[in-house]
Amino acid sequence: MSNYLNILLYVQIGLSVICLYRIIIGPTIPDRMVGVDIFGILVVGICAIIAIQTERSYILDIGIAWIILSFIGTLTLAKYLTCKKLNE
Amino acid sequence: MKGMTIIVKKTTQLIAGMIFMYGIYIIVHGHLTPGGGFAGGVIVAGSFILVTLAYGGDFLKLVKEESGTTIIESLATIMVILIATAGFLFGTRVFFNNFLPKGVVGQLVSAGVLPLYNIFVGTEVAASIFIIFLSLIIFKEESPK
Amino acid sequence: MKYITLFILSLIFWLLLTFKLTVPNIIVGTVASVICSLFFGRFFVTNVYKLLQPQRYFWFIVYLFVFIWECLKANLDVAYRVLHPAMPIRPGIVKVKTILKSDLAKMLLANSITMTPGTISVDIIDDNLYIHWIYIRSEDPEVYTGIITGAFEKYIKRIIE
Amino acid sequence: MNNMISLIFITIGILFNLLGCIGIIRLPDTYNRLQAATKCVTLGCCSIFLGVLFHFGFSDAGVKALVAIPILFFTSTVGAHALIRGTYHFGIKLGEKSVKDDYKDAVQ
Known part of the structure; x- marks a missing residue:
């Protein structure tokens, strides 16, 4: 039971390492930004699994905060890609 | 109209209020859960940054907004100093003296003056991070080539 | 009116987040909701009286089940294309005309399209949606308009307009 | 029983x-x-949050997971939309296998 949850946690961490591969190797700049976006969502999954494993509910708070900050970061990067100034 | 596409604008309408409330939640529960003044302040500043990104600079009248946030930041700093030196009024000679009742562990109103510190530190951090963002996007235009 | 609606929605969000019905909690939530509605009330959605009509909630629940079914199909479709050794993809950007008028309905339609079989919305100009499709099934505009937006448009029209 | 359902969802x-x-x-x-990644990862994380909801029941943690699902849905779809529009305006061409491009006329 607990061992099975441990295995799932390690699989999720391994998936986020795969995203790091795309961030490092990616041939163009937008490829790396896709990697950053997906990495942010995967970390939220890690937070949720740890919240089950330790029975602490406040780890979910960290997850929601991570969603919000990752969203604002993605919008800023997308606005940078459209070659506009940030206050337009 | 300037800004990003209509999808981003409409989603910003629905989500900016929720992000602001979530930041307040992190600040107020700072003595019970991880987070506190700094982390909550960053999220509150994030809601304003989101509105500025989605609607463009003309929507918020950026220059007026900048002077307003400067005033808020200074007031928050003065309040933190006042609470820190309030211990002198009660006859002791220490900074950050706890003069309020401590309450029950685990309730929302407990831990003495700690929630007050969290609230003012959160206001301070939110205002200053928004000022940093505004100065990055305003002063870039005026700098000489 | 906009301010009052945002105030009530913020208070409901606060009570769901803290999940305690004590007096200090409700006082702090009320003060925070007032500040929130003062800051963000000026650009909230305008036609708030539509929230009071009960048949819209019924269509919203029906729409939710349709959406979950389409979403599962989307993921199985993408899984088939990813795991197949030859990767049968035929991508391209197509233009789709929509019949929805209000901005909120267009936003919900674009967000739903992003989660359905192999499609993602690139841009929206007036009434035209530009959509990146991973496997273009036909070249005829009538046919692919039916395939992409046909499942959602009638429900969204009943929910929002 | 609830533990089994939550493990299946996760x-x-x-x-x-x-x-x-x-x-x-x-x-x-x-x-x-972007197509493949956004859809699959968003649905996967929503499913993990459903598992958290079944594990904790209808308590404060469960409701927090329930609140997280619509936030995750809206933010990830809008992020993907903004990112793909930025990619097109940045100048990245469509891939070699692509057959149609209607958006080229609208940009100019």
Whole structure:
């Protein structure tokens, strides 16, 4: 039971390492930004699994905060890609 | 109209209020859960940054907004100093003296003056991070080539 | 009116987040909701009286089940294309005309399209949606308009307009 | 019983995440990578949050997981939309296999 949850946690961490591969190797700049976006969502999954494993509910708070900050970061990067100034 | 596409604008309408409330939640529960003044302040500043990104600079009248946030930041700093030196009024000679009742562990109103510190530190951090963002996007235009 | 609606929605969000019905909690939530509605009330959605009509909630629940079914199909479709050794993809950007008028309905339609079989919305100009499709099934505009937006448009029209 | 249901939901979610990560490695150009990754990973994380909801029941943690699902849905779809529009305006061409491009006329 607990061992099975441990295995799932390690699989999720391994998936986020795969995203790091795309961030490092990616041939163009937008490829790396896709990697950053997906990495942010995967970390939220890690937070949720740890919240089950330790029975602490406040780890979910960290997850929601991570969603919000990752969203604002993605919008800023997308606005940078459209070659506009940030206050337009 | 300037800004990003209509999808981003409409989603910003629905989500900016929720992000602001979530930041307040992190600040107020700072003595019970991880987070506190700094982390909550960053999220509150994030809601304003989101509105500025989605609607463009003309929507918020950026220059007026900048002077307003400067005033808020200074007031928050003065309040933190006042609470820190309030211990002198009660006859002791220490900074950050706890003069309020401590309450029950685990309730929302407990831990003495700690929630007050969290609230003012959160206001301070939110205002200053928004000022940093505004100065990055305003002063870039005026700098000489 | 906009301010009052945002105030009530913020208070409901606060009570769901803290999940305690004590007096200090409700006082702090009320003060925070007032500040929130003062800051963000000026650009909230305008036609708030539509929230009071009960048949819209019924269509919203029906729409939710349709959406979950389409979403599962989307993921199985993408899984088939990813795991197949030859990767049968035929991508391209197509233009789709929509019949929805209000901005909120267009936003919900674009967000739903992003989660359905192999499609993602690139841009929206007036009434035209530009959509990146991973496997273009036909070249005829009538046919692919039916395939992409046909499942959602009638429900969204009943929910929002 | 609830533990079993939550474990099943989490396993399904991690399978979807695995599909998304295979897609992000295998597919040939940026647009298709964004397609596969956004859909699979968003649905996978929603499924993990459903598992958290079944594990904790209807308490404060369960309701917090329920609140997180619509936030995750809106933010990830809007992020993907903004990112793909930025990619097109940045000047990245569509991949070699692509057959149609209606958006080129609208940009100019």
